[in-house]
Amino acid sequence: MLIALLPGDGIGPEVVEQAVRVLNVVTDKLTYETAPVGGAAYKAQGHPLPAATLDLAKRADAILFGAVGDPDCDKLERHLRPEQAILGLRKELALFANLRPAKLFPELADASALRPEVATQIDMVIVRELNGDVYFGEKGMRTTAAGLREGYDIMSYDEGEVRRIARVGFETAQARNGKLCSVDKANVLETSQLWRDVVIEMSADFPDVELSHMYVDNCAMQLVRNPGQFDVIVTGNLFGDILSDQASMCAGSIGMLPSASLDDKQKGLYEPIHGSAPDIAGHGKANPLATILSAAMMLRYSLGLPDEADRIEAAVAKALAGGARSPDLGGTMTTAQMGDAVLAVL
Numbered sequence: 001m002l003i004a005l006l007p008g009d010g011i012g013p014e015v016v017e018q019a020v021r022v023l024n025v026v027t028d029k030l031t032y033e034t035a036p037v038g039g040a041a042y043k044a045q046g047h048p049l050p051a052a053t054l055d056l057a058k059r060a061d062a063i064l065f066g067a068v069g070d071p072d073c074d075k076l077e078r079h080l081r082p083e084q085a086i087l088g089l090r091k092e093l094a095l096f097a098n099l100r101p102a103k104l105f106p107e108l109a110d111a112s113a114l115r116p117e118v119a120t121q122i123d124m125v126i127v128r129e130l131n132g133d134v135y136f137g138e139k140g141m142r143t144t145a146a147g148l149r150e151g152y153d154i155m156s157y158d159e160g161e162v163r164r165i166a167r168v169g170f171e172t173a174q175a176r177n178g179k180l181c182s183v184d185k186a187n188v189l190e191t192s193q194l195w196r197d198v199v200i201e202m203s204a205d206f207p208d209v210e211l212s213h214m215y216v217d218n219c220a221m222q223l224v225r226n227p228g229q230f231d232v233i234v235t236g237n238l239f240g241d242i243l244s245d246q247a248s249m250c251a252g253s254i255g256m257l258p259s260a261s262l263d264d265k266q267k268g269l270y271e272p273i274h275g276s277a278p279d280i281a282g283h284g285k286a287n288p289l290a291t292i293l294s295a296a297m298m299l300r301y302s303l304g305l306p307d308e309a310d311r312i313e314a315a316v317a318k319a320l321a322g323g324a325r326s327p328d329l330g331g332t333m334t335t336a337q338m339g340d341a342v343l344a345v346l
């Protein structure tokens, strides 16, 4: 099976390298092709998502992605910025369902931003819509009648887009504890009012799922106050982006949260939820566990290798139990040493 390796920028290549080491221990069924993406691709080839990179992503059975983002590129025109590459991949491959599991490994209760007795309750999946919302709506700069510069990004969802992500939310809840919380801002936004109406309509098809609704501002607060109340959250692109970064810190570190971005079949792009972390890039300080856990999700969701996925997740837990700690977890181990710790268990 062919894996497209898209390491990207900053810490992306550092963490992807460790994930590949781990994959190679648990299976010999994978072959890899690497392609540039993001700022690295812009610098080498003049575009953040070159045609050959997109072609590889389309041809591959699954994609393992690091991160994109490069301060050198911040002033480029929007379509040339590194972040356009990940948005482009998500759209071109119709990866509309982003699963972001947030689970505290019990050994990390001390690393959580929450009190240990609260932190240990965290075990949820955030199902984030990934093809719509403000990231993909009409956007631009214009001048107001008063001569002021005005930026705008249109937020919109049609009911088909809501329905297909809500279905993933309901089915994810069915496969877990049967509890789904839909997060929106229906008290203010038309988009959210439609979102809520459609989710309620769909709930008739899922009588075994206990559905609740929450405004996103309250959800941000509840994630810190009482995260144990959540099992599956389904939400839009922007809210899911923000809430998952917050959930990661409740679960110990942003360096711990993996993700799967899926289409309606088996195709998937797998990446840590974090970015390219330019502040620590090149210093061996990045925690590779989010990417290693993303590789495990890839084995499970796209490649039909669930036992190998289990082995990786168990090895991460055991490495943590054995004291493996990168700086974000309060330790001193380097990126490669964290990879070594997982390999040693395997």
Ligand SMILES: NC(=O)C1=CN([C@@H]2O[C@H](COP(=O)(O)OP(=O)(O)OC[C@H]3O[C@@H](n4cnc5c(N)ncnc54)[C@H](O)[C@@H]3O)[C@@H](O)[C@H]2O)C=CC1
Residues within 6 Å of the ligand: 011, 015, 066, 067, 068, 069, 070, 071, 083, 086, 254, 255, 256, 271, 273, 274, 275, 276, 277, 278, 279, 280, 285, 286, 287, 288, 290, 328
């Ligand atoms: N999917 C992607 O490729 C994403 C790309 N980005 C891009 O990444 C660049 C940096 O963005 P930021 O807002 O700084 O977010 P970030 O997630 O890269 O970093 C935020 C903070 O978390 C730390 N951090 C992140 N990952 C870590 C890891 N594995 N181990 C230890 N510490 C870690 C960083 O050092 C930084 O202090 C920007 O260009 C942004 O657009 C941001 C999020 C997602």
Ligand SMILES: CC(C)CC(=O)C(=O)O
Residues within 6 Å of the ligand: 083, 086, 087, 241, 273, 274
């Ligand atoms: C870099 C952005 C396009 C998205 C982001 O922050 C994310 O997907 O987590």
Ligand SMILES: [Mg+2]
Residues within 6 Å of the ligand: 241, 242, 245, 273
């Ligand atoms: Mg994000």
